[in-house]
Amino acid sequence: MLKALEERQTQLYAGIILMAVIIGQNFKDSLTFLPQLIPLSLGFLMFSMFAQIPFLSLKRAFSHPQFFVALFMSNYVVVPLIVWMLLHSFSPDTTLKIGIILVLLTPCIDYVVVFTKLGKGDAALMLSVTPFLFFTQIILLPLYFWFFIGSETLEIINIKSLLSTFLYMIVIPFSLAMLLQLGATKTTSFQHLLKLSAWFPVPLMALVLFLIIATQIPLITANLEQISAIIPLYILFMVIAFMSALLIGKLMSFPREEIRTLIYSTGTRNSLAVLPFAFALSPDIAGIVAAVIVTQTLVELVGELIYTKMTPYI
Secondary structure, eight states, rough: OHHHHHHTTTHHHHHHHHHHHHHHSSSGGGOTTTTGGHHHHHHHHHHHHHHHSSSGGGGGGGSSHHHHHHHHOOOOOOOHHHHHHHHHOOOOOHHHHHHHHHHHSSSSOSSSHHHHHTTTTTHHHHHHHHHHHHHHHHHHHHHHHHHHHTTHHHSSHHHHHHHHHHHIIIIIIHHHHHHHHHHTTTHHHHHHHHHHHHTTHHHHHHHHHHHHHHHHHHHHHHHHHHHHHHHHHHHHHHHHHEEEEEHHHTTTTTTTHHHHHHHHHHHOBTTTHHHHHHHOOHHHHHHHHHHHHHHHHHHHHHHHHHHHHGGGGG
């Protein structure tokens, strides 16, 4: 049942998104309490995702040095170049740029494993590198902001709110997940809890999607012209990321499974996991930045389905 739930999560998310759009558009005056549920739901989601990432097996990420180098180059050299090119081509305003930077420069660490499996990639290999991707993107994110936005970053981002968000949405969930994983190596009760936690990410992701889209859809429609203008940017990103990863994999003579894995890591972004940082921004831009991130999620889900139809033939 868990395997079926994970493999059908895209269909579940699509249904939840449609329901959230309808409810958010037609009953927005009755949903004023929903925004208060978002931080708590995100915190539980982050914990459930962290619990499934094998942080205690980080050394496995280095067991295949060629793939590790390709993964690093693809996510932290090629992707920033792609984003830089797209930002210069589309020239979005600073608020939209913040959302784009948050979502496109952070590689996915959760459902990318499922899509890798669906696309006939090496899901175990993808899972083994997720701890590395998690730590590196957290370290590099402030540098990205400084590089892409410059000193204006300090005027936009409230450092106190950002640190508070980092504590409650990243540090505490991560620490609890680590304690659970450590406990699972020692006692059977913790092992059962860890196995039970594997059921949480998909329903919690669906819940967070519903809460955010239902509350943000009025903002998206109110700024539809601005937000719809960046949809082609997101589509182009998925196309260029696909082609770049394919080229890197071919140049490095990787087996087909590893090329597919590299494609999914390069093209799949950390959309919902960076939402806490969006909500840590000043109130006048937090909503629109969150809407920009959610828009990427909607585009990506369609793109991932296309990926899964294409990659088995590589």
